[in-house]
Amino acid sequence: MKLTYRTIIQNYFHRFQAEVSMAAYSSTPPGNHTYLTPEIYRIWLIQEGEGLLTFGGRTMEMKPGQLMLVPPSAFPALEAHVDVAVSLYWCHFRAPIGDMEVFDLLQLPICVVPKDEEQERMKLLFEQLLAAFRSTQLTRELRIRASMFELLACFLEYGGIDESTLNAIEPLEKVDRVLEYIEEHLSEAIAIEDLARLVYLHPNYFIGYFKSIVGYAPAQYVNIRRLELARTLLEDQELSITDVARKVGMQNHYFSRIFKQHIGVTPSRYRHIFHSAPKGVEGTEGSV
Template sequence: MKHTYKTIIQNYFHRFQADVTIAAFSAPKNGQAMEQVSEFYRLWFIIEGEGELMQSGRLYHTKPGQLLLLPPGKQSFNTGSAPNAVYWCNFRASIGDMEIFDLLKLPIIVEPKEQVQLRMLFERLIDVYRSSMITRELRIRAALFDIMAIYLEYGGISEESLQQVEPLEKIDRVLDYIELNLSEQIGVEDLARLAYLHPNYFIGYFKNIVGYAPTQYVNMRRVERAKQLLEKPDCNISEVAQQVGMQNHYLSRMFKQYTGVTPSRYRQIYLSKKQNKS
């Protein structure tokens, strides 16, 4: 996947927040029909039985081993001739003004290989949801995020589908420009011009999609580029600073602000680790 698209998606996942409203295990009877309008996202992991799901006017056939991500809206589900067994949870998830799952155009159904792991994750999610331990919220999110990670790895996030999303196409040009010009002065006006937006509007637009203000993102990319250069023994600190468009003292201050260590200390740690491996 193209670096800029990967950066955008990773930043979305970095900011991803979700609140589980319920987690449970259910066993609908054979021939049972259920219809409801939900304001939540829902995850289903089907253990037993087959059925039919009607979602957004499309019919899906469900079977054991499937993991389903159902968006908010109207759904109807009919079980087959045998009883069903389903692990499930409801959760809210939104990032800024854009729903990540709508943006990525993800499938309703995936069929992961990690069947045993998924069963254990749902059982853990249900257990901690019912618990009163002080770390309950952390453990709920940890289990949910592990389930979501499995779903997303099988969801087929493709570069082709991302290219069709207009906001990403605009920001793609901007991120490409940033990557090619980290050694130069980068102004917000220049970036806004690439997206054909007014600078005042562009700042919020960029932050809504990428997760960071333009200046903050540029600084982060400069620090990441500096890390790569510091890992090369033949590139001194002055050369690193020059290639990321900073003076030595400013690079040192920003690098420590973002990583907690100075550039020279980072290089020392990296080279020490490399020598230990060899």
């Protein structure tokens, strides 16, 4: 996947917020027609029975094994078939409109079907979510979010991301030119005016436009990319710290300070940790 799209999507996920309002396991009686609250997002794992889901003018079949992410819509409804109940795990959650834009952006399917060996894992995640929802522990909210985010991650992985669809989205195409320019000039001073000129926008308007798509103001994003590049460069022992600082467009003293501020260790300490740790292990002796 192109760096542009990976960056934008990961930034959306990084700042994603959601509040679980209800979670349970229940059954809809045979033939029952249930109208759903339109403003709520839903995650469902169908366990038994068959039925129909109607939302946004669409109708789709519900069958055991499906994992569904149902967005808010006008007049949503669930109808069980006349001869069997529909039993399912479900979770309701609310999220700010901006936080959910990524799901529209990715144009994901409503329904995915995890492999047989993954079905028990999905069920276990819902059981953990339900247990956390009923809990009175101080850590309740953390465990609720952990289970829900894991379910969302599983849905996204099974739903797939069609890069050709993203290529057709004009805002992404425009900001793509900006991100490519940034990548090519990380070792140089990057002016907001130069970035704004690439998309024919006034600098003042460009800052908000860029942040609305990428998730960070241009200056923040440039620093993030410089630090990410620095981490990669520090893994090459042939480059001095001064060389690394120069390649990411920073003075040596400023680079060391900003690197420690964001990563938590100095550049030299990061390099030592990276090369001292056994393969596959992120750690080594000494202080952190």
